[in-house]
Amino acid sequence: MKTVLTVLMSCMLSAGAIAAPANDPATLGQIRDAAMKSDYAYERLADMTDLIGPRLSGSPGAAAAVEQVAAAMRKLGATVTLQPVKVPHWVRGAETAELVDYAGRPAGLSQRVVLTALGGSGATPAAGLTAPVIVVRDFDELKARAAEVKGAIVLFDVKFDQEMADRGLAGPAYGNGSRYRTLGPKIASQMGAAGFLVRSVGGADFRIAHTGATALSEADRIPAAAVTAEDSMLIARLSKRGPVKMHLTLTPQNLPDADSFNVIADLPGTDKADEIVVVSGHLDSWDLATGANDDGTGVAGAMGVLQTLKALNLKPRRTIRMIAWMNEENGTRGGAAYHAANKDSILKQFAAMESDSGGGRPFGILASVEAKAEKHFAPVMAALQPIGAGVFTRRDHVGAADLALLEKDGVPLFQPQVDTSTYFHYHHTPADTLDKVDPENLRRHVAVMSTLSWYLANMEQPLGRAPVVEK
Amino acid sequence: MKTVLTVLMSCMLSAGAIAAPANDPATLGQIRDAAMKSDYAYERLADMTDLIGPRLSGSPGAAAAVEQVAAAMRKLGATVTLQPVKVPHWVRGAETAELVDYAGRPAGLSQRVVLTALGGSGATPAAGLTAPVIVVRDFDELKARAAEVKGAIVLFDVKFDQEMADRGLAGPAYGNGSRYRTLGPKIASQMGAAGFLVRSVGGADFRIAHTGATALSEADRIPAAAVTAEDSMLIARLSKRGPVKMHLTLTPQNLPDADSFNVIADLPGTDKADEIVVVSGHLDSWDLATGANDDGTGVAGAMGVLQTLKALNLKPRRTIRMIAWMNEENGTRGGAAYHAANKDSILKQFAAMESDSGGGRPFGILASVEAKAEKHFAPVMAALQPIGAGVFTRRDHVGAADLALLEKDGVPLFQPQVDTSTYFHYHHTPADTLDKVDPENLRRHVAVMSTLSWYLANMEQPLGRAPVVEK
Incomplete structure (x- = not known):
């Protein structure tokens, strides 16, 4: 008043x-x-x-x-x-993932991975797809491991630079991470990847996934998702113990404009x-x-x-x-x-x-x-x-x-x-x-x-x- | 080495x-x-x-x-x-909730609520249940509003005292919140509630739900969940504008020991x-x-x-x-x-x-x-x-x-x-x-x-x- x-x-x-x-x-x-x-x-x-x-x-x-x-x-x-x-009219669907095989896995167990589909992501079959996960840190490493990419799920495990954001450079820190999210799916798709994952681009660790746009188009659409920082680190750690296999289900729809x-x-x-x-x-x-x-x-x-x-x-x-x-x-x-x-x-x-x-x-x-x-x-x-x-x-x-x-x-x-x-x-x-x-x-x-x-x-x-x- | x-x-x-x-x-x-x-x-x-x-x-x-x-x-x-x-052998099931009616709601819209079932929670029908939500701050307010409880979903919107936790009293701060989570479902059930919600007992706000135990037993089992701090505050704000109705689906199972x-x-x-x-x-x-x-x-x-x-x-x-x-x-x-x-x-x-x-x-x-x-x-x-x-x-x-x-x-x-x-x-x-x-x-x-x-x-x-x- x-x-x-x-x-x-x-x-x-x-x-x-x-x-x-x-x-x-x-x-x-x-x-x-x-x-x-x-x-x-x-x-x-x-x-x-x-x-x-x-x-x-x-x-x-x-x-x-x-x-x-x-x-x-x-x-x-x-x-x-x-x-x-x-x-564009993109609609999120189901989104689940499990690590179904890795070195040291107790028989019968799988590990749930928290993720969220990225904008423009393609869909897996309704029952999901199962593929090996390869973990890379940048585009050079992706190219160096081209032979492993075909049929695999590529994960970019790139840590968000919170220290840079704290110095007032949040935009550039975001840019450093988000280019993998934006361009990575298209590049991985063109190299024959079955799916794409990126470590969430963001600075707090509460196992929440950060979605965002991709450069995917009809010609190269593959399933693409952001995993939480925690799950990205988990997959990276398990990868050091041996090969990791994931079952991935993403069912978003790309509808007419x-x-x-x-x-x-x-x-x-x-x-x-x-x-x-x-x-x-x-x-x-x-x-x-x-x-x-x-x-x-x-x-x-x-x-x-x-x-x-x-x-x-x-x-x-x-x-x-x-x-x-x-x-x-x-x-x-x-x-x-x-x-x-x-x-x-x-x-x-x-x-x-x-x-x-x-x-x-x-x-x-x-x-x-x-x-x-x-x-x-x-x-x-x-x-x-x-x-x-x-x-x-x-x-x-x-x-x-x-x-x-x-x-x-x-x-x-x-x-x-x-x-x-x-x-x-x-x-x-x-x-x-x-x-x-x-x-x-x-x-x-x-x-x-x-x-x-x-x-x-x-x-x-x-x-x-x-x-x-x-x- | x-x-x-x-x-x-x-x-x-x-x-x-x-x-x-x-x-x-x-x-x-x-x-x-x-x-x-x-x-x-x-x-x-x-x-x-x-x-x-x-x-x-x-x-x-x-x-x-x-x-x-x-x-x-x-x-x-x-x-x-x-x-x-x-x-005890309790297994989490589906858990979703939407606010399907509230004052000011644009026609056809509903709002998703992020929640997670509490240990020992009962199940709703597979297709969920729809009921009004009443928001209370403590057991006295619950008792004072007994007439509204029957058939309703009761939400305890009690803020976690992080300032107390910061002073080294995390345990007592937790106790102040967790008693509503533990005892609330049983008391609400005995008063005829259709379901129970508690604001997550924890000190960081990243829209994550904190699960935990309840005192529910076979005699008084109702659906019970923790909503995130954000969703609890949303429901409390909407309640100030008018009545709020929720569609709640929880399908956990209480299996034999x-x-x-x-x-x-x-x-x-x-x-x-x-x-x-x-x-x-x-x-x-x-x-x-x-x-x-x-x-x-x-x-x-x-x-x-x-x-x-x-x-x-x-x-x-x-x-x-x-x-x-x-x-x-x-x-x-x-x-x-x-x-x-x-x-x-x-x-x-x-x-x-x-x-x-x-x-x-x-x-x-x-x-x-x-x-x-x-x-x-x-x-x-x-x-x-x-x-x-x-x-x-x-x-x-x-x-x-x-x-x-x-x-x-x-x-x-x-x-x-x-x-x-x-x-x-x-x-x-x-x-x-x-x-x-x-x-x-x-x-x-x-x-x-x-x-x-x-x-x-x-x-x-x-x-x-x-x-x-x-x-």
């Missing part, structure tokens, strides 16, 4: 501020403070995760999420468009309404959890931007466009659809922001702007300094998945910088749930995204183009 | 020490050092967990473990006896061979994991005691008896069988030790001896001080499950004191696996158990009786 009153009072107090210079410190501070007092984003996140649950592309959950987000944005008074996206949508909600600009500032997160999640951090916080944060500005009755010069992307996880078809629809007027895409690193504590902003544009951001960083989010980091390339094509065409990208040290503990596992999100950090998240969106939508200075196109 | 040589050299050096006062500092130090250089216990733990896997009473894994431990002890030259124990064994391996004493010092752990585990910490480290530690003393060619005055107990987890029938066989000569049970708090770093010894006996332990604590395990804590009651009847009859109990701050993260979950055990901590564990066993087996002073009988 107090929160609502405070926001209402802010609205009334700010009525005069609309006419003031749009990017003055008072307005930026007002936006930050309003976001820090609002539970709107957390409530949207709770609705998305608690009421709907998982939202994998093509699933009933994804469809319900499109409706829920669109309805919430309409309720705010935003201009809502559903942009059609044809998405399904109809889905990006949810687009505009807060129309005033004198520069045709120029667009995108603020976004992705609405689809993996199917094992409710995707609170990946990427519920990104979508809720972007929704929170519109709510914050609406509550303050602030009208931006450029249009601020909230997008809840569809299909980031296993195809990025949503990002491709938006780019295709806008590539002929790409200069009208002034800037684009995606939050997709979870709801950890934000400490600043990452941007792919020209070096000479960096100085323009001093006012917004000053406004964010009181909440500990005043670090501006420029890079030539930001690389948010749904925005990659825009960035390639020169649209400067922005991303909240957040603490990701525990992000990959839960990433793509059943444990990515609402309780992992701290409401105060989500408020900070909305404060960062709102203040920056407003600033971008009103800035006078030229922003230039993303450096990535200049190379 | 170095380790073997060192042990051989220790043997040769110790040949003269056998005749020396048995509890002199040199011999105690020699035992500690030999244990700290040996991989024997870790190798036994690896064999037990990696080669066999889970060892629930009545399972093929438990039978294989009896054989494996007996064979290893015979190989050491110990006198091995298999003591028959009739054990099965034949099993305690494995008893004696290192016979010299002049006081009829007096027994028990050193033990329990061989059975829950069925979800390989029971590395619960209680593989206890059994491996006890096996390590015999190996350490054998390797040094040390002959104790009293008989040191390694026991790998059967059925600690869901019946403590092994402890009962041993007590029944020895109760008429209970004074011959000089002392008994069980390690059942996992393989965390040991810092000392816990003992239920008379206050006046405490001073006798100075030499053994001095020997353990260099490995950081010199803390002696006396209590009137130690309470190791398999030794409870012995203690009640006056046998002084001993237990290694270990760091348990993360023990309940993994306890009774699929994640209690070999990788969680630090080999160096296991060596320290063996050092503590070996040094103390030897000391007890040779002590001249009267030990007295456990204070528990004096009350």
Whole structure:
């Protein structure tokens, strides 16, 4: 109740501020403070995760999420468009595995292995398949053991580098592991493997499997799964004692592409309404959890931007466009659809922001702007300094998945910088749930995204183009 | 190789020490050092967990473990006896649950709940049952809502007190939660509940369910499961929005009691061979994991005691008896069988030790001896001080499950004191696996158990009786 009153009072107090210079410190501070007092984003996140649950592309959950987000944005008074996206439709099936033979096995015993199918995985026969497991550490070792691969199940036992993630390099640590998950199945398939396993790419050891995308296509589809770190280590240890044989059952289905949508909600600009500032997160999640951090916080944060500005009755010069992307996880078809629809007027895409690193504590902003544009951001960083989010980091390339094509065409990208040290503990596992999100950090998240969106939508200075196109 | 040589050299050096006062500092130090250089216990733990896997009473894994431990002890030259124990035989079946109705549910959606059946749980019909869920925090609230219980699924949403566990009170923290798991199903059943759920009793949140025993009997058997902390919180949140309905499928079987064994391996004493010092752990585990910490480290530690003393060619005055107990987890029938066989000569049970708090770093010894006996332990604590395990804590009651009847009859109990701050993260979950055990901590564990066993087996002073009988 107090929160609502405070926001209402802010609205009334700010009525005069609309006419003031749009990017003055008072307005930026007002936006930050309003976001820090609002539970709107957390409530949207709770609705998305608690009421709907998982939202994998093509699933009933994804469809319900499109409706829920669109309805919430309409309720705010935003201009809502559903942009059609044809998405891959992969459905998880049974998934079990047992080690049925290994040196030292007591007669009659088998060992259960905990695993989960990877996106795009093919199916085994319904009764499973039995094959030897060969354990490798990298692609070179795989190639060196090509003769053993045919008919075998290949396991990449690559440890996630949590120490690297702890040093603030969670993204690169993830990249080092996820390339085996993404490319490994295709390469193993082309070498004649009967199946593919990867040690889960993530940093906590609670015998939970981390799913994720693969580069598999119809031409090379084989059964592919992530095993838990514990089971990967077990198989590696048993392999040192002698040959290991596994019975593997995976029955996912690769169905025809399904109809889905990006949810687009505009807060129309005033004198520069045709120029667009995108603020976004992705609405689809993996199917094992409710995707609170990946990427519920990104979508809720972007929704929170519109709510914050609406509550303050602030009208931006450029249009601020909230997008809840569809299909980031296993195809990025949503990002491709938006780019295709806008590539002929790409200069009208002034800037684009995606939050997709979870709801950890934000400490600043990452941007792919020209070096000479960096100085323009001093006012917004000053406004964010009181909440500990005043670090501006420029890079030539930001690389948010749904925005990659825009960035390639020169649209400067922005991303909240957040603490990701525990992000990959839960990433793509059943444990990515609402309780992992701290409401105060989500408020900070909305404060960062709102203040920056407003600033971008009103800035006078030229922003230039993303450096990535200049190379 | 170095380790073997060192042990051989220790043997040769110790040949003269056998005749020396048995509890002199040199011999105690020699035992500690030999244990700290040996991989024997870790190798036994690896064999037990990696080669066999889970060892629930009545399972093929438990039978294989009896054989494996007996064979290893015979190989050491110990006198091995298999003591028959009739054990409960409970077998896990399918276990799934979905929230099929709740306020705000999008049409056609249901939410998956992650849970695992509790030991002794009854079964639902094969197709499951559907019932409202009522969420309570304690027995008083359950009683206050008696009218709602009939035909409902009762959920105890009680948060594990990790902060208490972090303060070194993991056992009491566990007790505060586990009483709802143990007694709750019976009480709910007697009040007419259709099913019982408890929030997992444990301190880490990775959406893993912690199983455990219940007090259910044939007269009151209902379906009973542990839900993950995340799912318990989800149901509690949804309950605040309105009524919640669950479809629950649990198909475990309660089979007739099965034949099993305690494995008893004696290192016979010299002049006081009829007096027994028990050193033990329990061989059975829950069925979800390989029971590395619960209680593989206890059994491996006890096996390590015999190996350490054998390797040094040390002959104790009293008989040191390694026991790998059967059925600690869901019946403590092994402890009962041993007590029944020895109760008429209970004074011959000089002392008994069980390690059942996992393989965390040991810092000392816990003992239920008379206050006046405490001073006798100075030499053994001095020997353990260099490995950081010199803390002696006396209590009137130690309470190791398999030794409870012995203690009640006056046998002084001993237990290694270990760091348990993360023990309940993994306890009774699929994640209690070999990788969680630090080999160096296991060596320290063996050092503590070996040094103390030897000391007890040779002590001249009267030990007295456990204070528990004096009350």
